[in-house]
Amino acid sequence: MAQVFHWLLRITGGLIVLALLALFAVYLLAARSLPDYDARHSVTGLTAPVEIVRDNANVPHILGQSDADVYFGLGYSHAQDRLWQMVVARRTAQGRLSEVFGTRTVETDKLMRRLDITGAARASVDALDAETLEVLRAYSAGINARLAEINERALGRGAPEMFLFNPSISPWQPSDSIAMMKLLALQVTGHLETEVRRARVSLVLPDAARLADILPAAPGSGVAALPDYASLFDTPLPRLAQAQPDAAPPALWPVARPGLQGASNAWAAAPKRSAAGGTIMANDPHFALSAPALWYLARLELSTGGVIGATIPGLPVILSGRSQDLGWGIAASHMDDQDLFVERLNPDDPQQYETPDGFRAFDTRREILRIKDAAPVTMTLRHTQNGPVLSGSDFQLGTVTPQNHVMALGWTGLNREDRSLAGWLRLMQARTVQDAIAAIEPHVAPSFNLVLVDGVQIAMKTIGHAPRRDAEHQSQGRMPAPGWQDRNRWKGLSPYGSNPEFIQPPGGILGSTNNKIVDRPFPLHVSFDWGDTQRVQRWTRLMQSRQVHTRDSFIETQLDTVSPTARTLLPLIAADLWFTGAPAPEGTAERRRQDALTLLADWNGEMNEHLPEPLIYSAWLRALQDRLIRDELGPLARDFTHIEPLFIERVYRNVDGAGAWCDVIQSAPVETCTDIARQALDEAVIWLSETYGGTLESLRWGDAHQATHDHPTLGDVPLLRWVVNIRQSTSGGDNTLMRGKISGQGPAPFENVHAAGYRGVYDFTDPDSSVFILATGQSGHPLSRFYDDMGELWRRGEYIPMSLDLDLARAAAVGITRLMPR
Template identity: 60%
Template sequence: MGLVLRWLVRLVTAAIALTVAVVLSAWWIGSRSIPDYDAEWPVDGITRPVEIVRDTAAVPHIFGETDADLFYGLGFAHAQDRLWQMLMLRRTAQGRLSELFGSATLQIDDLLRRLDVYALATASVDALDPDIVAELQAYSDGVNAWLRLIGSEALGRGAPELFLFTPEIAPWRPADSVAVSFMMALQLAGHHEEEVLRARLSLALEDPGGLRDLMPDAPGEGTAELAAYRDLFDATLPRFAQGQTGPRHPLHPHVLGRGRAGASNVWAATPERAAASGALLANDPHLGLSAPTIWYLARLELETGGVIGATIPGMPVVLAGRNDRLAWGITSAYLDDIDLYIEEVNPANTEQYRTPDGWAAFRTDRRVIEVADGTPVTITRRWTENGPVIPGSHYDFATVTPPGHVMSMAWTALTEENTSIQTGMRLMRAGTIEEGLEAGEDFVAPAQNLMLASADGRIAMQVIGHMPWRMTAHQTQARMPSPGWIEDNRWQGVTQYFANPRFVDPESGILGNTNNKMVDRDFPLHVSFHWGDTQRITRLTRLMEAREVHTRDSFIEAQLDTVSAAARNILPLVARDLWFVDETAPPGTPERRRQRALSLLADWNGEMNEHLPEPLIYAAWMRELQQRLIRDDIGPLAEEFLSFEPIFIERVFRDIGGASRWCDVVPSTAVETCTDIARLALDDALQWLEDRYGSDIESWRWGTAHEARHDHPVLGNTRLFSWIVNIRQSTSGGDFTLNRAATPGTMPDPFLNTHSAGYRGVYDFADPDSSVFVIATGQSGNPLSRHYDDLGELWRRGEYIPMSLDPELARAGNIGITRLIP
């Protein structure tokens, strides 16, 4: 027996030693891909030496003698820290993910090939000004210099992921940077999904007024300073259309679903509204959370002066930031720059479709998509005069496409002259409001609100991006897909830049946008029916009006504000007949539990604090309430409305236009009241919470359910690597707080924080070097680097790092200086 035990001990010890050796070997090999920031490299393609000074947060400060050399240095730094992310963005744009990931990404490749994104990006390079192309080439040369060093110096393939996937890495080209800008446009586009959902809802509802309730127009005329679908197609569509879209991969540009196409906050104040007599600007763009975040902080010492802010690896552009004379921020403008068209196919010749002038031939070609460990897939692409034909498997198009028809998409971004990247490169050198506004003229898509603040005390906000010119007689007003052969439904081109909304030097001294409705204009200068916010703007207005003058710190306070205007508005309506009306119920009963929850909510101020139970009770209640109101009316389509719609609830409980009819359960013989449904929904929510978090209501915490999930798009779902590459954080905020932390609404974790401000910046021209910024993870995309997540805890706590253009401050305490020698 002793001999057996000794051998068992030896075997276990050997197994443990072998495991440790394997782990350590893998760690050592993977760590070779972590760049040495304190190194000197001889490289081709620069005229004079370039220095990349990494400050204590690993933010590169790039110094050189020419702008071309500086962009070279930025390309080098991007590739050092985010090579895998850059390669995935490029491969996604090319529609070549399935070469690595197999059939799981086939739907993404199919969509990107049909949109022809990479070909359009390649063609768009010729539309750029020669000096911009030269700088894109310099940036590409910097990326390629690092790629060559990876091979010649055995630097761990450049990223740990490349040990698992071994694709050939083509040199970076200017077209690749333009393609990345296309990918950001696609991620921020969402009007086509709204069109489809509105059409599906119109098919599901007996009462057309229900469409106005569940997908209401944003109220009011806008704030900057502080026909039925079936009738169009002769009833050829089914009465109810259920979703048929296949599963989406994390790399899909719309994996987060409806309402997550893009969001952001930005506001600015003139010196008259600033305590220190310098213009202020705050900006926090909202995108889906990921590890690493899409944002990367950088500073360039251009010939026109220093510029610092947030970049996206793959593009040599400070998208949100400042120089010493001008600061800029962006939000999604929600301009309606996409239309869907139902195209009738000739029954006698399926190669033709109907136009205003009769039948015309589709423009067609074929493409082969290579699939790892599978058979290549050949697709036939088709285009109409309105745009590319998109199969019904994408975006639920099949649910609203009549037999004998196909769906095409018109989108301003689908052009061979997409010069959007040029705007960003011009902005970095702009020194005045006029120069900033002029730079915006080159922007095509996706439409953005460009906020500007200058050192001389002026502020402005301009919608940048092409705005379709639509006819007043458009049959659906671009709210739903329309017949593509009707001339009045077709675009008549795009409007000129001066027609876009613009706000300069307001009398109030403050401009702001939270993706809210900013103007209300008729066709052909109509901007949008669908906006990204109706709640945050009310909170921002209140905070801005609460002070006569603001400071950098008051702007930070607003940026981090977690009070939900929606909760403050909706709870008194929903609970008005439930609060303090029942006799005290016995302990342990559902009635007693309900009374305790209502008591907590009655004393709550609407702050979505991670340490409180009230936000969790409120969020769960509103989710169950909305589902109880709509599921009996629209059936499975209710799955498209899992995110809380405050205006819908307000319409129902105020009985606007008879909207209280939603409270009556259609199949039942009794007539239910809104109070009945509110009580039932609260009981449902509390039971779900008790099953999930235990019976002690006071122990429930919003942050437990509202965990920020920064997942690696490729390795994050694997058991072996998820614990290394994914980042988890308890967070405050919610869907309708200025510190926005949007939730998916889907089970099993409906209240996760999946869409938030991956970048925050606050700029103060009274003391420019006191400006601050931060990103949600870290500068490095390498999970083995200490800079993979080192900024994430600051971000979670609402802290920032200095955003200084002082070169001596950057050098002081630096963690390394990379020297590139010609």
Template identity: 50%
Template sequence: MLTFFRWLVRLTVALILVGVAIVSLAWYFAIRSLPDYEASYAVQGISAPVEIVRTTEGVPHIFGQTDEDAFFALGLAHAQDRLFQMTVLRRAAQGKLAEIYGPGAVRADDLTRRLGLYRNARDSLEAQTPQTQAALKAYANGVNAWIEQINLGARGRGAPEFFLYPDDISYWEPADSLAILKLIAATSTTQIRHEVLRARLSMAYPERGSDLISAGTGARVPNYTSLFPGARFLPTESTSAGRRWETALAGFLAPGAGSSANGFAAAGQRTAAGGALLANDPQFALTAPSLWYLARIDLSSGGVIGGTIPGLPLVLSGRNTGLAWGITPAQIDDQDLFIEEVQPGDATRYRSPTGWVPFTTRQEVLRIRGADDRTITLHETANGPVIPGAQMDIAAILPAGHVATLSWTGGHAGDRTMSALMGLMTATDRRAAATALADVTAPTVAVTLADREGVAQVLAGSQPIRNPQSPTQGRVPTPGWLAEAAWTGIQPIPATLSDLSPASGVVATTGAALPGLDSPMGQDWQSAYRLDRLRHQLDSREVHSRDSFIAAQNDIVSPVARALLPLVGANLWYSGEPAAAGTPERQRQDALALLGKWDGAMSEHLPEPLIYAAWMRALQDRIVRDELGPLADDLDELFPQFIERVFRDVNGAGAWCDVVQSAQTETCDVIARQALDQAILDLSGRYGPDLASWRWGDLHHARHVHPALGDMRGLSYIVNLLQSTSGDGSTVARAGLLGHGRNPWLNVTGAVYRGVYDLADPDSSVFIISTGQSGHPLSRHYDDMAELWRRGEYVGMSLDPALARAAAAGVTQLLPRTE
């Protein structure tokens, strides 16, 4: 027994030592990839020495002799801090995620290949201006210079993720940056999903399905089954695993996921200091690291500072010495699905306006980590590429013997968007900026501009040219064999969204709501609330300051809550003696009492936002469940204008409240009371019966997910960031909700970058990103801005070289190398 005990002790000690050795080695190799910000590097590709001065927050300030040298250094700085993110974004745009992630990424790669993002990017390279081509080449050389330094210095493969996801890092090419911009364009639009939802609603409830989604334009949805008599309403086959947020974020960006932003500005006559103010906050999925990265570069035209995306040699939102700009994705209807009939007995041909013609086909090979290569055949028609039914619930609307194809403004070669955005960085005023933006194709963006003379907003991009005789006008998928249904091309959107000198001195946009347009350019239905709230914030003050813009950008009052609660609860508030303590009636009364005094602020510290959110979710589900059946499970968002229509009984929409399967006729008040009781019961099961102790932040967590490691047990606690947050999907400080699963109130999208630019005192301008500058989980800059971001705070952004050097936490020297 003694001998056994001794050997057990020895084995335990040995295992501990082995464990310590493994952890020590892992730590050693991981920290090898942390860049030294005080180092000097001899690199090939620059004409003179370049300085990269990093502030205490890790923001690089780049000083070079030429524009090409500056873009070279930006590429190197991006690669130092975000190399894994850059390679993943490139793979997502190329359709090569499965090479590192395995079979789980095949579906994403398949869609990207069919959209042809990388192929179109290569074809667009020659269309760029000479200056843009030079910048793209210099940027690629800078990325490659850092990859070379990794190889020469054995710097831990460049990022710790490469130890778990082995990757032979190929050198960066100019087309890679163009492909990432294409991926951003594909991510920004949600029109495929919306067309599919409209078609499904039309089939599930032909009489009133359009009530749910026609509130934005007032246009009724065409009857889908009349267009395709063979179509039948089908539930989707998507599983909970297929809808997992972490899976969708494997490439940081996912086509069809959607993005948004706020952009607003005030001219000098509306500001305390007499200079223009501008604020912008692009909103994407919350990831760790953030999609965005802060940087300043010195160009021959002057300094430029603001938010960048690693992989792109662009400051997408920021300012130079005379101009500030902010970009907001504009949700115009830039995509149409077409339903093509496949020839019976011959799957190689489809029906066209002139008869049966062959598909254009090509084959590509998907290489899959841990599995055999897979050859896919890509089909294309005159209307565009065939999109598999497994994507975005398309299978639920496909008649037998048909396939879906996509026409999209971003699917065209010769796209000069990169050159347009490059020109925006060097523009000196609003008019020069508007001229540069005329070359934008996709994504279509509303660009807010401010200079010393005033403010403006320009809508830049392309729109489809549809035949007036089209039977659907893009609202639902269209028969592909009808000649009048096909696009006749794309055309630039008329450039001016608002006058370059608006009389009010204030401009504002929230992307989906486009002010200043005579006719809608999309079918989106929930755009007005956030824009109205933002306009209220701006109009409530005659004179603005930087602090008032910061307050507006971080506003957490829900305009939807303010609109719906008095309407939905109009006949539920009680008078008289309260019910007995501990009864459901008393809980309902207490909940209504709290909501009756609430101002609509979606504060993480209050119980009212949680009660309201749970009530509205339960209410919408009760209203639509009996009419829509399984489709109700796929409604991941609240449709507030629909609820307004129902409770106001607009055009008979109050009929939704009556439960069809019930013998009695239910009123909307009855449904509202039942929904509130259900919400309180569910929340009581989670947090106990004391409503006053509940907190919105208990469920409304911002989860910044690491796309590669965030789903790994153990590592997820290190690489993911979890914070309680305020706001919701309708607040100006947008905090979009997951919408399904055990916690549908998880905050999964938000302002990954915020900037407020003050042209009266430019060096008082501020910006912030949602995590930190570094993508390395062991870096102190991995999450050092996350708490500031959560609290609505910022860091300073200055173009003064002396200030940058005075606050320098490290200076990297790049020296020309001659061979």
């Protein structure tokens, strides 16, 4: 027996040793792809030496003798740190993910093939001027130089993910960078899904007048009543299908879920509103959180001077940053740049669709979709005069498409003469607000509110192509409309000069929190659906509470976690519940409700990660909205994953009879809004107890509101997920200036999934005192110390210097890379 035990011990020990050796071998293989930042390389494509000085935060400061060589260095740096991110993004745009990931990304590839972003990008190359094309070629050459170096020196395939998926990597082309901008535009815009949702809700609501409650317009002038969606067609709609809730999106789906499209904060103060007499600007773009972050910090020393700020790997431009003379930042404008067109098929020939001039054949082409470990799929892609034809399974379009019709998408992002990058390259060389506004005119999509400051001026300009619609458009672009009706078709594009523009406002402060910025009648309206009606209230108060501002007051505003929504809604929904009812014994439902109300009564609306009140409030509002809408919308109610503050306010103020939502249609009694509020609070308290346990006082918002920086391709893999995913307890919420948008679904509905992956504050009194930060780190390599080194600073609301002082960068450099012409 003892001998058996000894052998078992030896076998176990041997297995442990083998496992450790295997782990060590895996580590060595993965570590081969860690970049050496302190090196000298001979590369093809340079005209003169390039120096890349990486400061102590691993931000590359790139110096060369020509602008083309500097952009070469940026491409090389992007490929050093974010190669896998760039490979996946390019394959997403191309519709070629399934060649690597198999069947789970087939639907994603099909959508991207239908949109043909890559084809539009390739066509756009011919529209570029020589200077822009030179930059894109130099940037591409820098990426390809890194690829060649990886192959020549066997550098672990460039990224550890390459060992698991082993994709083929073709050389980077200028069109790939154009496609990256179009892919970004697809993530920012959301009007396609907004149109579908409005149509679906229109079809299921018992009272069509209630559509303005659940999908309210932003405050401002009233909007004319929309037609009943079904009345636009003489063919029955699929009445049974429209009640189905949205299914989970396919893997690596490139379109943001409703409510999670691009957002941002950007604002500026003129010298008269600055304590030190110079302009100040703050910017924090909001996108889905990921590891690594979407953004990458860089400094370029161009012939016109240094520029520094946030880039996106794959794009050779700084989208938010500054030079010595100019600062710029972006916020999603929510311009309505998409329309769905319902195309009627010829009953005698389904290969034709109706136009104002009669039936016309679809433009068609066939493509083969190759799938790893599965048979290839042949797709027939169709295109109408209005845009590409989408599948009925995309965005649940089949639920709002009449029989013998198809749906086509009109979108400015599909422009085939896209010169957006030319505009950004010129903006980076501009010195004044006026120069920048003129330079960025070629930008097509995504549409942004571009906030600008120079030494003495501030400005905001909406950039991006705006479709020109007919004043008689049947749905005003708010729902899908018949594509054979001439009045529903686009009439070209609006002139750049008609986009909203604000220069040197009298009050000395301007900005955007994705709020409604103009009040124009249709069709000059910009949009009916804006991204914010709440944060702007808090921003206005903080901006106007001071006569003058400083860099620190802008930082304080950027990190503010007070919810104006909570301050508005709680007094409404709890008006008849606070401090009412007889004393109740410990442990009863009545006592738990009273305890929750007592905590909320003393709360100031601050969504602080260490407090219980934000979690109680959020759980209550989530249960309340669900109870208000479920009887009217049925399964479709599950699509409303986020609280709509204007809806709840309309209901509890009974605006235009909106209080009718409180009565449950299926029940005999007539429920009041107070009844629903009480029931929702009881439900929320029970859910909190079952989910988190303990007392209400012991709850902590940060435990539920974890920032989920997940790796897009390895984040769900057992064991590896603990290495590649980053989790952080965070403050803020959907409607705070330090925005942390919740997922709104699944077992952890309050996880923070959409926030400011980049923050920057630019002070032109002393430009080198400007600051910025990323949500994770510069590197996309999980074994790098720069993978998540900025994460804790970001969580705590700290920043790193945003300086153009090269001596400062050299003083604590983690490495200097010298690229020499081969």
